[in-house]
Amino acid sequence: MVAVPQLTKTYPAGTPYRRMSEVEDEIVRVTELPFEDFLERARITNRSHPDFIRPETLMHFLRRTRSDNNEQRFNALFRMVLRRLILALPRSERVVGENTIVDGMASDLGDIVRGRFVELVTLDRAGGDRMDFYEVHFDEAVAKLRMRPAKQIRARTRRTEMLAGDPETGELPEYVERAAGSFDEPDDAFLFDPIFRKRLLQEIDRLKPEQKEVIIMLLANIQTHSDDPTVPTISRAIGRDAKTVWNRRRDAIAALRKALRLGENK
Amino acid sequence: MSPPIRSSQVLDLFATAYRESTAALAEFLVKYPELADALVEYAHQLNLQRECAGERSITPEDELWIEAQVSRISAARSAISDPFAAWQPSQYVEARKVLGVPAAVLIAFRDRLVNVASVPLPFLKHLAELLKVGMADLVIFLEGSPRLAANTSYKANAAPGAPAEKADFESILAQAGVPADKVSALLEEDI
Numbered sequence: 294m295v296a297v298p299q300l301t302k303t304y305p306a307g308t309p310y311r312r313m314s315e316v317e318d319e320i321v322r323v324t325e326l327p328f329e330d331f332l333e334r335a336r337i338t339n340r341s342h343p344d345f346i347r348p349e350t351l352m353h354f355l356r357r358t359r360s361d362n363n364e365q366r367f368n369a370l371f372r373m374v375l376r377r378l379i380l381a382l383p384r385s386e387r388v389v390g391e392n393t394i395v396d397g398m399a400s401d402l403g404d405i406v407r408g409r410f411v412e413l414v415t416l417d418r419a420g421g422d423r424m425d426f427y428e429v430h431f432d433e434a435v436a437k438l439r440m441r442p443a444k445q446i447r448a449r450t451r452r453t454e455m456l457a458g459d460p461e462t463g464e465l466p467e468y469v470e471r472a473a474g475s476f477d478e479p480d481d482a483f484l485f486d487p488i489f490r491k492r493l494l495q496e497i498d499r500l501k502p503e504q505k506e507v508i509i510m511l512l513a514n515i516q517t518h519s520d521d522p523t524v525p526t527i528s529r530a531i532g533r534d535a536k537t538v539w540n541r542r543r544d545a546i547a548a549l550r551k552a553l554r555l556g557e558n559k
Numbered sequence: 560m561s562p563p564i565r566s567s568q569v570l571d572l573f574a575t576a577y578r579e580s581t582a583a584l585a586e587f588l589v590k591y592p593e594l595a596d597a598l599v600e601y602a603h604q605l606n607l608q609r610e611c612a613g614e615r616s617i618t619p620e621d622e623l624w625i626e627a628q629v630s631r632i633s634a635a636r637s638a639i640s641d642p643f644a645a646w647q648p649s650q651y652v653e654a655r656k657v658l659g660v661p662a663a664v665l666i667a668f669r670d671r672l673v674n675v676a677s678v679p680l681p682f683l684k685h686l687a688e689l690l691k692v693g694m695a696d697l698v699i700f701l702e703g704s705p706r707l708a709a710n711t712s713y714k715a716n717a718a719p720g721a722p723a724e725k726a727d728f729e730s731i732l733a734q735a736g737v738p739a740d741k742v743s744a745l746l747e748e749d750i
Binding site for chain 2: 300303304305310338340364366369371372375379380381383384407410411412413415416417418419420421423426427430432433434435436437439440441443444447490494495497498506509510512513514515525529530531543
């Protein structure tokens, strides 16, 4: 039986990164395959296909080329890994009726992430544990790669339509109140409706940062506030009082309802 | 004094836990309140990832991009050039200021004394920009064996030789007298 070398990077408590057992088993299974057969299988991108090879496994073999110094082998594996990278990125275009709308922000982000990934692979080939997590959870590692550029692009392209309240009275525009569905308790049921899920996540990106963080925590079922000091709350996480959290939640929900065209007939 | 939290590793641990349950966000916010912004943003990216997985296919433009990347790295490997060869003293001075490191650090890069895998990506990218070369070109050059600069003169009976081993970036910085707080800043990876 082939022994799969352990990853060397460690979590803060000192425990080493560990691949999923499915990945380790797969590495063992495909190690003995002739390289051409391996590549044939690596071309399969349908995850439910019985011969599908996980991206974590492909990353493992790509990183192994550090020691064999075989350019052709690296190039062939690099192509396969880049395909998986592209497949792990959210689409930057969506079809509305007969039109295809390209989301410039998502497109820019995709380009930056691709570039950063190539740089990381280039550097990883020289050694180190920088890309160990790609052998643990590839999709999650790609998601992490999007974090910083997403923040930078968002800051650049923040929507110009502000949902700020009246500077004197502090009241929100009337259409926002209407979109929110209620003056007292905003109707946030749509946040958890799978029908809206994909559009919702994209629209969350366009919220103001302080609204966005509240909504993401709501989606993770974190309470807005609690008198019990041991309960994790949004209020504690962002260091703001309950009223501020509530206001941000209200404004975010209004903005999202408007973006998703909910409550237009009210 | 407890060691600084390595945020990248915490985020990796978080992503693993978040796969099992979104309740991990609350748990990690309590445990690592200083990383709240990053944890919340990562949770969002993970939600997007989960929702959008498998909706793409590879387009002909994607294939062209892939081939371009493969060709670029192959070209860099097949024709390794010295990006420092044409550097003038004034450029070393400018790079010292821009990168915030003493000349000895730049010399260590020039003479390939640095273990390139230990250098944070932002620093390498910055250096590559100053040298006006691609990241791959710089990395591949630095992977080569340590060397003696051609224009260095020595007074010794024995012929001078390049060091046999490379040193990590952190150790090069320390040897060059870079203060500890600056070393930490230079060692930062952008997550």
